[in-house]
Each structure stands twice: as C-alpha cells, then as structure tokens.
Amino acid sequence: SQKIEQNSEALNIQEGKTATLTCNYTNYSPAYLQWYRQDPGRGPVFLLLIRENEKEKRKERLKVTFDTTLKQSLFHITASQPADSATYLCALGRSGGYNKLIFGAGTRLAVHP
Amino acid sequence: DADVTQTPRNRITKTGKRIMLECSQTKGHDRMYWYRQDPGLGLRLIYYSFDVKDINKGEISDGYSVSRQAQAKFSLSLESAIPNQTALYFCATSGVPGEQFFGPGTRLTVL
Numbered sequence: 001s002q003k004i005e006q007n008s009e010a011l012n013i014q015e016g017k018t019a020t021l022t023c024n025y026t027n028y029s030p031a032y033l034q035w036y037r038q039d040p041g042r043g044p045v046f047l048l049l050i051r052e053n054e055k056e057k058r059k060e061r062l063k064v065t066f067d068t069t070l071k072q073s074l075f076h077i078t079a080s081q082p083a084d085s086a087t088y089l090c091a092l093g094r095s096g097g098y099n100k101l102i103f104g105a106g107t108r109l110a111v112h113p
Numbered sequence: 114d115a116d117v118t119q120t121p122r123n124r125i126t127k128t129g130k131r132i133m134l135e136c137s138q139t140k141g142h143d144r145m146y147w148y149r150q151d152p153g154l155g156l157r158l159i160y161y162s163f164d165v166k167d168i169n170k171g172e173i174s175d176g177y178s179v180s181r182q183a184q185a186k187f188s189l190s191l192e193s194a195i196p197n198q199t200a201l202y203f204c205a206t207s208g209v210p211g212e213q214f215f216g217p218g219t220r221l222t223v224l
Contacts (some may be wrong), residue, residue, distance in 0.1 A: 041220075044156070046214070049211055098144065099211065100163060
C-alpha cells in the first residue's frame with residue numbers, strides 16, 4: 001500500500017540556521033507534492049507545490065526539492081525564526097479532477113532563540 | 114471572515130448519539146473534503162465531493178455519511194458515534210487541482 005514517511009521525531013534547531021525536513025514515499029507515483037504548515041489546534045495552511053517535472057521550487061525563505069527517482073522531497077527553511085516553529089506536513093497528489101491528497105503524519109519543528 | 118468555517122468547534126458526546134459536523138465555504142470552490150486527524154497518523158480522507166451531485170468515499174468512510182446541500186455546504190454525520198471516532202475533523206476546499214484550503218477544525222470527543 002502507498003506510504004508517506006516523515007520524521008516523527010521533532011527537529012530542534014537554533015534560530016538563524018537552516019531547517020531541513022524530509023518526506024519519503026513508496027508505492028505511489030505523484031503528479032505533484034505539496035507542503036503545509038500546521039499550528040497546534042489549527043487547520044493546515046498551504047505553503048508550496050512542486051510538480052513531478054520540477055526539481056526545485058522557492059518561495060521567500062522556503063525551498064522544496066523533489067526527486068522522483070529517490071521518491072523523496074526535502075523542505076528547507078533558511079534563516080529560521082522562532083515563528084517558524086510548527087508541524088510541517090507533506091502531501092502527494094495525482095493528476096485528475098478531484099485533487100485528492102494523501103498526507104504524511106508531519107514533522108514538528110522547534111526553532112530556539 | 115474566514116473562507117472555510119466549521120461548526121461546532123468542539124463537541125463532546127456519548128456513544129450511540131448522532132452527530133453532525135457542518136462546513137461552509139465562501140471561496141466558490143467545487144471540490145470539498147472531510148478529513149480526520151489522529152496523533153501520529155496524519156490526515157485521512159473520509160469523503161470528498163466534486164459538486165452537489167457527486168459524493169465519493171475516501172480512505173476511512175465506514176461509520177460516516179455526508180451531505181452536499183449546496184456548492185458551499187458539506188456536512189459530515191456520525192450516525193451512531195463510537196469512542197474510536199474521537200479525533201480532530203477538518204473540512205477543506207479546492208479549486209483547480211492544487212492547494213487545499215482547510216477550516217479551523219472540530220474537536221470531537223465520544224465518551
């Protein structure tokens with residue numbers, strides 16, 4: 001069955017450093033991959049989408065890479081800030097009208113001053 | 114005002130009771146979804162809908178039903194709630210394939 005793995009352990013980093021989160025998947029051929037941010041008690045908020053034919057996408061301090069051979073995406077936050085502390089979810093989707101997504105369980109990031 | 118709203122935000126109920134969770138959106142999207150989130154398991158899709166005439170089961174639809182009353186409204190019902198349905202429930206919408214917009218969630222506790 002299809003599976004998405006994100007590091008279940010929290011990632012603790014120092015303010016100003018680059019945070020790197022990993023998303024690995026198996027038994028799935030996504031047309032695109034998305035990253036969401038979720039704060040405690042709130043709904044996920046969309047951050048970035050990268051398509052299968054794209055290697056890298058950037059948005060401000062965020063960078064996502066997508067390697068369909070390794071079946072892996074890396075999510076980077078440069079110059080991290082305490083306000084970046086949250087849980088980050090990756091989600092995979094296929095082409096087609098429904099835009100169904102399957103989500104990973106998320107990785108919690110804690111940025112310390 | 115929020116684009117996707119959910120009511121109630123919190124609900125405590127007893128085993129066997131019928132519960133309805135409601136979702137409304139002002140984004141004008143056709144696609145709407147219901148998810149549940151449990152610690153360590155991530156978001157799992159319960160039902161999804163393309164329009165008022167189109168309802169589809171997701172990964173974990175057993176014990177749940179839905180109604181798409183209008184383009185903007187999508188309700189989730191638990192006909193006879195059981196304790197393992199205790200979870201955080203999210204409604205989401207989507208326009209063209211791409212990002213999904215989530216509501217604030219409903220925390221449901223079944224005793």
